[in-house]
Amino acid sequence: MQCKVCEIGCEINEHSRGRCGTYVKKGGSIIQSPEIGYMGGYPISVETIPMLHFHPSAKFLQVFSTGCNFECQGCVARLLASNRSFGWPTLSPTQVVAKALEQECQGVVSTLNEPAANYYIFRELAVQAKENSLLVGCSTNCYFTEETLEELGGLIDFVNVGVKGYSNSIYRTCGAKSSTPVFRNIAGLLEMGVHVETSVVYSRRNEADVLQAARTLSKVSSEIPLQLMRFIPFGDTPLEQEPSIGDAERLCRAIREHMDHVYLFNSPGTELLHTYCPQCGSLLAEREFHGPMGCRLLKPWTDYACRCGHNVQVKGTAASENFSEAGFMGGYRISRAFGMVHAALICMGIFDEGKLLEVWREVSDAETLMKMHRLIQQPCSYLEFIRLIAKKAGAEHQGEELSSFIGKRMESVLSLAAENSDHxxxxxxxxxxxxxxxxxxxxxxxxxxxxxxxxxxxxxxxxxxxxxxxxxxxxxxxxxxxxxxxxxxxxxxxxxxxxxxxxxxxxxxxxxxxxxxxxxxxxxxxxxxxxxxxxxxxxxxxxxxxxxxxxxxxxxxxxGMSFEDASPNRSFHRPSSSGWPGHMMECTHA
Structure with a gap:
């Protein structure tokens, strides 16, 4: 049978679960694989999703599951979102709603993995959330079929659409057919009254494509907030694909010729996270960088009208104060914690992704994540972090070898530190x-x-x-x-x-x-x-x-590579090199 959730249209049968790996055939129907559930639930600020023109500073419960219908280069959450059975307890939609209510969240939001991969449990979550007066949203590549979108539009209040670009060729690199369904669905969601914001990926030398995507969005509505996501190279992606912050700021200013509200992410310190009046240019709301792909307001944003008389399109009332996530909790910080565990295991010679996921299951509870966040902040306590991960992996000997290497170099620095420099x-x-x-x-x-x-x-x-x-x-x-x-x-x-x-x-x-x-x-x-x-x-x-x-x-x-052979990137777990021992294994899962 052909899956009708997204435009890829996978064949689901006894031999195939489709691109997402999360659907099975049962009788004459396609259903969600029974082991699929939500793997985590963390309170976050709405700006961490990120959503900038929807209930400013509101608190939401972020959830994520497993699976994705795209295969994008440099994905920040590839392993967390990949189609694997982790074997740990998951949350049902009912439990998610209960958790959101218990933690006094304004709503629930699905991020990190693609909701098209868990559409049936997301639909169930949305229905139950609505019954309990909770807002519902998601981050998505928005590659749904028109049939699915018609149903989805009646279930959600807001959406952040990750736009890979304008050209069909860019979408083909992700395993999709074309960009057409994405722009069609954005227009459809707006017509149904869903609040839409877009995140557009910008890598070096694709400025023309980003501008064309902005022009296409402007034909739908120039009021759609456009978040420019400066591409950060992970995995085997070379550093050369990362545009500088200055280049990204110049591109944002060019996009503003087409879109009213353009924001720049992955760029600490930029002034382009602020909201400016598109009519007179007055500063209306100030924000600062707040973790991977997130930001926060520096003071409450309650008045959406500019002194020139222009009203900025913001949906919903603002919270009186920011909610700040602790440690690794919330947003894409969880993927950073995952990367740090991966980094320690790689240096212990553990390349197997199955072992990585086993260890992650052992440390991904809130208490251990908070402990890890504390340990990684000091040179000496970082050695405890290595021993913690080594013990969970059953690799104490390798952990001690790594700790010893680091410890000896620390000792060589201590003699200089004893000089009590005022530098x-x-x-x-x-x-x-x-x-x-x-x-x-x-x-x-x-x-x-x-x-x-x-x-x-x-x-x-x-x-x-x-x-x-x-x-x-x-x-x-x-x-x-x-x-x-x-x-x-x-x-x-x-x-x-x-x-x-x-x-x-x-x-x-x-x-x-x-x-x-x-x-x-x-x-x-x-x-x-x-x-x-x-x-x-x-x-x-x-x-x-x-x-x-x-x-x-x-x-x-x-x-297992020389320093000269290593290609620098932004991945925590390792530099890039075709000669790396785990390279071929990793590529088979990309």
Whole structure:
């Protein structure tokens, strides 16, 4: 039988569960596979979904299941969303609704995996949620058939549509046929009264395609909020596909010729998360970066009318204060926690994805996730994190080998730290005005290396940091500035922004601003290389270690490749290389 949920139209029979891997044939019908349920439920702010023009700051229960009808390059949640039976307890729609009510959420929202893969349980969830006066929404690639969309439109209140691009060729790289159903369905949902926002992926050199997607959306409605998602390369995707934040900001300004509200994500410190009046340009709502693919309002947004008289289209009333998710809870942070577990296992020589999922099942409860979040913030406690994951994997020997390697390098840095240097350091991410939280690993690496982190005086916290003023940086006058190895910005753009904002710290004047190599300072055991790098910059010529040789030893020992053969990317678990021992295995599941 042919599945009618989405336009791919898989054949479902005794030999095939379809692209999603979640449907089975029973008699003369296609049903949801009986083991499918919701694998997690976490309270989140609506801006974490992200939704920016729908009930600002409202609290929702985020749920996700398994399966996807697309096969996109660089997916941020590939393994979490893939078609596997994890064997752990799942939540039924009834339990999800009960959890949402218990935690006083305004509604429920399906994210991380594609709801088309669990359409029948999502439909059941939506019906039960509505019966309990809860709002319902989802993040989706919106590749539904017209038949499914007609039913879906009557069940949901809001949707964030992930638009891969305009051209059919881009959709074919995801295993779909064309972009036509997506734009057709966006128009259909709007006609049915569903609040629609769009997330459009921007990778380097596809500017023309993004602009054409925006022009096509504008023909449906120029008032649809467009979220430009700057492509971050995970897996085997090369770093060259990542556009700079500056390039993305310029593209956003070009898109504003067609769309009223354009926002830029994956770009800490950008001013393009704010809402501006499309008529007069006045600032109406201020936001800051708040974790992977999320943001938060800096103050409540309750008045949607501009002083010029223009009314911004926002659906629903605003909450009086923000809800802030703890630790790894909520949004795409759960995928970051998953990546960190994966990173530790890879360095222990465990490449099997089945073992990874077994370990994840053991640590994905809220209590253990909070414990992990605490352990990964300090160099010494990170070794406890390694031992925790090693024990869950039954790989204590490999865990001790990795811990020993890191511990010996830590000892070499401690002698320099004993000098009690007053060398002041500022640590930012993406923009000079986005400061990493005082307690994060990056700032603790600075302290461990004997530097004085000016971030430690920050009183406010965000995820992973907060916006600061140029005056804060000038007042504390750092001698060295480090830019995060996760979300960075080219130095020429960075210095240009310093000039624009009037940042005149010694680090800028003396050009002591350094971009940490990708994922050398957080999320992966490679942070030990970041510690050596930081110590070398704080204590020039005193470390007595060749960083490149250390990197080569680490990469050969724990990744089975030379440092020169490794292609940098933003993945926590490993750099990219066709010679990596787990490469062929991973590609078979891509």
């Amino acid at each position: 002041s350091v500022y640590y930012c991410m993406g923009s000079p005005l986005f400061a990493l939280n005082a307690g994060r690993m990056e700032n603790n690496l600075v302290t461990f290396a004997g530097g004085k982190s000016i971030n430690k005086v920050l009183q406010r916290e965000g995820k992973p940091g907060v916006n600061v003023s140029p005056a804060f940086i000038n007042e504390h006058n750092p001698q060295t500035i480090f830019i995060s190895g996760f979300l960075s910005r080219p130095l020429d753009e960075f210095y240009g922004l310093c000039r624009y904002y009037g940042i005149e710290a010694d680090a800028v004047k003396e050009q002591r601003v350094y971009v940490i190599p990708p994922i050398w300072d957080f999320g992966s055991p490679r942070w030990i290389l970041g510690l050596l790098y930081i110590a070398d910059k704080i204590h020039p010529g005193k470390l007595g270690i060749d960083i490149k040789k250390e990197a080569d030893e680490f990469y050969r020992r724990f990744y």
